[in-house]
Amino acid sequence: MATFKERIDQAKHVSIIDLAVNNGVEVTDISSRYARGVEHDSLMFDKQKNTFSWFSQDKNGDTINFMQEYLGVENFKAAVDQILDGQEKNNYHKVDNEPIKREPFQYYFKNIKSITEVRKYLHEERGIDNDIITALNHKGLLQQDINQQVIFVWGRQGAPVGATVQGTQIDYEKFGKRGTSKYIGKNSQQDFGFNVSIGKPNKLMLFEAPIDLLSYWSEHKELRDTMLFSMDGLKERTVYNAMNYMYVAKNSLPTEGVFLGVDNDAAGHKFMDKFEQKAFTVADSTKEIVFHSMIPNDWDIPRDHLSIYQNISSEVGIDWKSLAAAHKAASNLDPQMYTANGYKYTGNLAYPEPKQPIQKVDRSLETELRKVAELIKDNSQSAEINWRHVFANDQHAENSDPVSKVADKAARYNEMYVNQGARPVIELKKDWNDDLRNKLNTASEERLLNNDYASSTGTLKVSRKVEQKRSKLVAEERTFNGAVKFFEADSPREMEFLIKNYGYNAVDKQDEHMMKPQQHTETRIKEHSLSR
CATH class of the missing domain: 1.10.530 (Lysozyme)
Structure with a gap:
């Protein structure tokens, strides 16, 4: 009869994918090595290591941890017993998860010169500032590969040591709620990430993802003497590695503070709570390194x-x-x-x-x-x-x-x-990209509501209407012959696209004045023809 220690070892070598599927967790493959949960798209499985990571809850581990942390089996022994009982009934595969030898990172992506798809996705879809996109591309930190993916290059003292890969093609059926592929490049340096330094940094700002980092920067282009760093998740060790990298690479410490721009959700708050009481005293100095919350819209x-x-x-x-x-x-x-x-x-x-x-x-x-x-x-x-x-x-x-x-x-x-x-709000904005897009939409809507638009057929006015608790933008055109036609959109950006697509242009006061006599003439002609 196997000892309990041997039973633990057997349980850890049961396929975590088989274990999940047979316990009602729907799983989809995203590569030969990785799979993700369908219900929770932040639930990732490493089939080679036979482990899971539930990023939104900051939980990870082996098969036994999965039983306890995700499936809710509180007792360790009961978790082991259930795994082995399931193996006997369902014939789970065995995984020999030998330690993986980590090779040095080699930049294996095939870049193309054009970044048209990168710019289209980052600027048009996510609202990232165009100047920032151009500057990062010129520095070699932002690339487009032959698969039209965004490559965020992890630079370390001038050398690439990893990459975050963000797809630009939206496919909700394949990629779930996120809609696009997203992963860390093979052999990327552990507990490091995409980073940008502005001036000689004395502040360190950390984010959950490169797009959050760029979103914050797009909102605060006045930033100076700051290192921006992406953790690709919530990784405590990455915070300390970023501080160490600032010292080694820039001969500087974040004496003006370490700011955590994590998401405004349960996982983000739990992560921030780990650091709230922490502070470090700089050697041979009275200065302290203090951690600060930079959670977006935390007062909403x-x-x-x-x-x-x-x-x-x-x-x-x-x-x-x-x-x-x-x-x-x-x-x-x-x-x-x-x-x-x-x-x-x-x-x-x-x-x-x-x-x-x-x-x-x-x-x-x-x-x-x-x-x-x-x-x-x-x-x-x-x-x-x-x-x-x-x-x-x-x-x-x-x-x-x-x-x-x-x-x-x-x-x-x-x-x-x-x-x-x-601040009372209808909907909470969770991360810095939500915040950026909301501000851009607000600015776009203000422009739409305050401008008139004209084409060869008439003038257009945009208004916001609420019907059956659904808010939408409506554009009404009064044509020069008196007819009325309209179209509607769910968002300011969609309305701006429609206005441009239908051939309208914003009218300034001088243009508007010049057009009025023509409108009156058209109207008089119509009235005369009707009287006959």
Whole structure:
């Protein structure tokens, strides 16, 4: 009979793909080595290493870890037993996952001179600034290969040591919700990433992906003395490697701060929470290296949540901002209240994330908020809130580390909402590219609504209309013979395309003045002909 240690080894060598599929996880191959989950497109499998990485939840590991972290088997022994029982019933393949010898990175992509498809995707689809695209291409950090892919070259002191590859062809059936292929080049240096230095850096800014990095830069072209660095995920070791690289390559340290521009989601907040208390003292100096949150739109609150906070707080007799702060600290305003803090706190407004979508349950956000509102009221004195009392529960004592940290986080958000305000929004923008595209759309819509457009047949005016809770842009043309025709679009960029495609041009005041006599003449001719 095999010992438990031998059973663990057997379980780790069971095919993780077979294990996933036979437990109801739909998987699709993206290469001979890698596969991804269909339901969660951030769930990736390495068939060669026989491991998984669930990037949105910052979880990874072997088959046993997969049973526990994704399939929800809490007990280690039970996970091993279930794997081996499944192997006996379903005849899982065995994987000899020998250690992979990592070869040095060799740039194997076949570049082409034109970057037309790269520019079309990055600028037209993702809104990245054209000047930045051109500058990076001239520096050799941004290329287009023969497969029309974007190649973000990882430079290290002038030499390529890796690459992030971003497809430009959209295929939702093949690539899931993301719509395009995306992967890290073969043999790319571990825990490194795409990076750009502006001047002699004394600030370090890190992002989850190269497009997030370029989006932030496009919004802040005034950046100086900064190193921008992509982690390709949420990788704590990459943060420290980036700091070390800045020192080695630039003879500089981020004494003005390390800024984490991670996504405004549960995984991003959990990652940020790891660094909030950290600081390093520079040797032979009084200067400290401090970590700062640069999560986009972190002060935004969904409008439908806002009315709930305000109504409950008014009934209980507290400031609604304190209730919003509690919800933000515990679960990042999630209506299902799944935990989004990095302290392993669960309890008030924070429930463990389900391992599978089928396990999700409906909870009453209003009921939970009302309970917390009463706790805030009972633990407030002279406008001061004892947040530890608010978050303490049967699982976590008042003086425990999780309660202490989530309480401090709630106090910070409460202070931010009180002093800086909160912005009600219809939809939360999760990452820096969402933020960039939203701002570009807002600017485009403003131009569309404030301009008149003209063609050889008449003048066009754009307005926004809401029908059946759906907002859309509508363009109406009043032709010179008096007829009216229109077309509509779901987004400003789509409307701009249609206007250009149909041959309209923006009309300035001088042009408009010059056209009016012609319009009047056309109208008089029409009226005369009708009278006859």
